[in-house]
Amino acid sequence: MQLDALLANLDDEQRRAVTHGEGVLLVAAGAGSGKTRVLTTRIAWLLATGRARPHEVLAVTFTNKAAREMVERVESLLEGPLRGGFVGTFHRFALQLLRRHPREAGLPERFAVCDVDDQKRLLQQALKSMNIAEAELPLKVARARLSAAKNALLRPEELMQQARTPLEERIASVYRLYQDQLRTAGAVDFDDMLQLSVELLERQEGVRRALQERFRWLLVDEFQDTNVAQARLVRLLGGPRPNLTVVGDEDQSIYRWRGAEVENILRFEEAYPQTTVVVLGRNYRSAEPILAAAAALIGHNSRRRPKHLSSQAGTGAPVAVLEAADEIDEARLVIDELAVAGGGTAAVLYRTNAQSRPFEAELVRRGVPYVVVGGTRFWERAEVKDAIAYLRLVVAPHDELAFRRAVRVPARGVGEAAMEHLARVAAELGVSLPEAARRSPAGLSPRARVALEDFFALLAAVADAPGPAAAVRLLLERSGLQEQYSLDDEEDRARRANLDQLLAAAAEAGERGLDLAAFLDEVALLTDADAPTSAAAVVLSTLHAAKGLEFDTVFLVGLEEGLLPLGRGEGESDVEEERRLAYVGMTRARRQLVLTWARLRRLYGHQAETRPSRFLREIPPALVKNRSFAGGRDAFRTHLPQPGRAHTEGPRAPGPATVNSAAPPRSPSGGGGGSAGSGRRSHPDGWRPGQRVRHPTFGFGVVLQVQGTAAQLKVVVYFDRAGRKVLIPSLARLERS
DNA sequence: GCTTGCGGTATTTTT
């Protein structure tokens, strides 16, 4: 691509960031200022000008989705594939590094990656063996503390030294024990990946040098969310004369509770004195009043660089504030308003997942398609993890955690007693737990012994299967994992279908040339099928999950003291993070922003009076159109559009009578709304949003969204009875109906 | 060793 063309559509600031040469660059990118565009164009520019060769580029993001998007956009700019460099998440980079140098990192050759469940189980074991009661140190707290320690690069000894109270000492001891057990199991957890990578690079000069020489260009997205370990990793990779670009916005830092250090970006110039700073100050997303309101709000934070964002998205309606009687009324008001808003994408954003309920109920009642972002995600579902545990054991025969999980499901008569016996035998023989089980030692019940023999025979067969798909298919057929779920129960059928999806994912990985081990590594780092950026449905999402998305209309709901900001207004820094959260929510809106609160809210079963959020007061009245309904619902509702054309594809529509009083949220008029993968066009592969389909397990549904093409084709379907599913039509038996 | 009932507890969750 021509250089001119590459730079043609950038504003001055963006261009300055993109064409910065060597050295350290901080791009302070306000909401909607074209951050991703700058990052991707910069990579393309570095390559196109010959400053960087592809294999010298290391770009890190936080999510797989962001990484994927980055690759796609760079490739489209370059009009060709991007090969040789690394674009991916911090964790993927770290895992790759550890896989390449397990010895140097002090790990066994084929170490396992343990998931959250494994982690909890190990930790629980540790707590139990130390006789620590749940009341003294709840599992959750322990996990959070250990994670925080690891993210801060503290080893058990160091944590012990820092301990001020007996409880802190206990935590440090738990940490040590947990870590020992993890190593004995030959496993690393998520936080280890980063911590061990840092240690590896600090200790092994050769490895460090090699990486520094290879990756001459580093780029980091969402720098405001980095923790100590990640910042340190970046520092080590950069070496003495880094070519480092970081992009971020402290106002959108919302993961402090997970170890993110806003200081990393606020004090970046202290850490890298030679930094050039480019401020992207033009917002291309939100209409003027929305941006002004958001700016006024975030202006109340003190831990930030003062900045000006100017709207390039034109004027629009003032921000509306709606007062509802209670949370049910809130849902009704919002969906009413949605009907009036007409056209474009829309989202309801809330602080806590529990708030989605009334909205779901109301949307179902009216037959409006909707999508809930988050919830229990595919890869976290028990049935999927059970199957994965088997596969892990095939790849790493000594994976104790996988063994413990797999052997329990389906129940085969190997329970706690047998496990304890095996653990003793393992300790005596000095072998791993699965190895002990393989030897079928004396002292087991005959039933357990036979069960174990069958179990390992199955694993051997799976191991011999050619490729991941065959392995999964064999596993599902022979293990009973599929049969343990009935065909009558709705939940169970969904579980079966999820296992089918696992098979589909394995097949897809196989097509990409991955073997079973590589497939599992990928799975370990995967969390979700893509969150929808836009769909022919209303999006319900927590504020956290909405980061990075945008919608024509946004409803930010539950603006009450105690809910947003959440909690009991303890530390001021907590309130600042809550304010950032509200800010992130507001700046998701392109054309229209509606803020709501309810006078009464049912929380944990009790209804209580609320007070409007301080955040509402922090927005100047001039920017807001207040529409309070003292008596609840009246005048406004009479403005409801008439039912009109039936929107028959509505999910869970029991019959025409209840179908539709709200217009389809993405109306055919479209307007300026159609950005990502726009919904209505018919798809070359024959699937299009709105189409009715049928699936042998899920029954009837409607296509919400079509992503990708050909073999990569995925369709998002909202099933009347099973809800939202992402399917791969080439594998799932999906039919038009 | 696996299913039923009770009580305590409640954020947010990129990997």
Add this chain to the structure above:
DNA sequence: TACCGCAAGC
């Protein structure tokens, strides 16, 4: 209100 994790029965 709802779920989850623990304690007692088949």
